[in-house]
Amino acid sequence: MIFINYYKVAAYIRLSREDVNKKYDEKSESVINQINLINKYIQDNNLLLYDKYIDDGYSGTNFDRPGFERMLKDIEDGNVNMIITKDLSRLGRDYIKCGYYLEEYFPSKKVRYVSILDNIDTLLDSYTSDLLPFKSLFNDLQSKDTSRKIKSILRNKKQQGLFLGNSASFGYLKSPMDKHKLIVDPVSSLIVKYIFFLALTSKSLKEICDYLNLYNVPTPLKYKKLRECSLWTTSSIHNILTNYMYTGNLVQGIQKKLSYKSKKRIKTKKNEWIICNDTHEPIISKKLFDIVNNINRKVNARDKLLLEGLIYCKECKSLMSVRQDKRGSQVIYNLNCNSYCKSGGKYVCTSHFIKYDSVLNYVAKSLNLNINKLSKEYITSIIKGITISKNKEIEIIYL
Numbered sequence: 001m002i003f004i005n006y007y008k009v010a011a012y013i014r015l016s017r018e019d020v021n022k023k024y025d026e027k028s029e030s031v032i033n034q035i036n037l038i039n040k041y042i043q044d045n046n047l048l049l050y051d052k053y054i055d056d057g058y059s060g061t062n063f064d065r066p067g068f069e070r071m072l073k074d075i076e077d078g079n080v081n082m083i084i085t086k087d088l089s090r091l092g093r094d095y096i097k098c099g100y101y102l103e104e105y106f107p108s109k110k111v112r113y114v115s116i117l118d119n120i121d122t123l124l125d126s127y128t129s130d131l132l133p134f135k136s137l138f139n140d141l142q143s144k145d146t147s148r149k150i151k152s153i154l155r156n157k158k159q160q161g162l163f164l165g166n167s168a169s170f171g172y173l174k175s176p177m178d179k180h181k182l183i184v185d186p187v188s189s190l191i192v193k194y195i196f197f198l199a200l201t202s203k204s205l206k207e208i209c210d211y212l213n214l215y216n217v218p219t220p221l222k223y224k225k226l227r228e229c230s231l232w233t234t235s236s237i238h239n240i241l242t243n244y245m246y247t248g249n250l251v252q253g254i255q256k257k258l259s260y261k262s263k264k265r266i267k268t269k270k271n272e273w274i275i276c277n278d279t280h281e282p283i284i285s286k287k288l289f290d291i292v293n294n295i296n297r298k299v300n301a302r303d304k305l306l307l308e309g310l311i312y313c314k315e316c317k318s319l320m321s322v323r324q325d326k327r328g329s330q331v332i333y334n335l336n337c338n339s340y341c342k343s344g345g346k347y348v349c350t351s352h353f354i355k356y357d358s359v360l361n362y363v364a365k366s367l368n369l370n371i372n373k374l375s376k377e378y379i380t381s382i383i384k385g386i387t388i389s390k391n392k393e394i395e396i397i398y399l
Contacts, residue, residue, distance in 0.1 A: 006048055009084055011049060014055045059093075181279075318340075336352065
């Protein structure tokens, strides 16, 4: 038999962490169950399976999934012209993005879509197909409601003093008896104590950083074996010295997700933090913590400079940070490689020291040259397009 117009089917399967955590039998949502259901549909309708695309552990609110992206590539390459899922929610739970793929992308690529349990087939002009946008919206709202419920449950657990982080703060470990409890790590806690001791002797963040790097004291990343080569920076020292967890009090909710559809996290205001006192053994006394944090280590507040945050190191691509140099009543601003400064110097990149005013003058000079050039070209082009009246004189002024 010769097939003239046959369908090359993509079997798309998705299982999220939320599906596994559902209270009803999660086997109904399992990868194996979805594959078996789609295989039966393919056999019953004499279709040709091209490939299976599986995303296990990926949320439906995000379409940045490896299996889904591989399927899109095969659509672009002409290898797939039909997609089958167990139900519409397997394709995704984002109403807007689902609408884009179902209403625009798939039709433009002549791709047929079938949702088995929803009885939806875009090849057929049926009543159920007309309900696609509503089903998609319902899945989106269901995902939002699930996210809200999970947040409420997690917040309640945090208020009970249960630790819910992926990993414990440097200096602590998760208890092998109870993952929601912290215990002191006998090795890394000594490093934390020593950092506080150095700070107590009025050493600056840079001096502490230099000292630890000089004697190859392992950083949190190196200690946890997350990174083989890692150096102490002034920011990592600052994070330890300001971590209230070391006083034996649990601090959570410092960050939150931007929305249930986004993985991006943002910092919360201090009054939104969830703090529970005396939940674990302290490494640092409250008195020592307060003394160290009352030591003035902050640079005086100033207005942001015009080019600040726009200049990068040519070598390591790090930002060039602004440093103040006070000479009596005069303040001079200089630029240094941020990676070099944060590592305490000598370890990462080089300083690339340069005066801020020199860079500002160079940029201003370059802008003036380009403005003059563009102004002349712009005015000349305007003049060429104007019919000059005999009785009217036009004076051209070059900037």
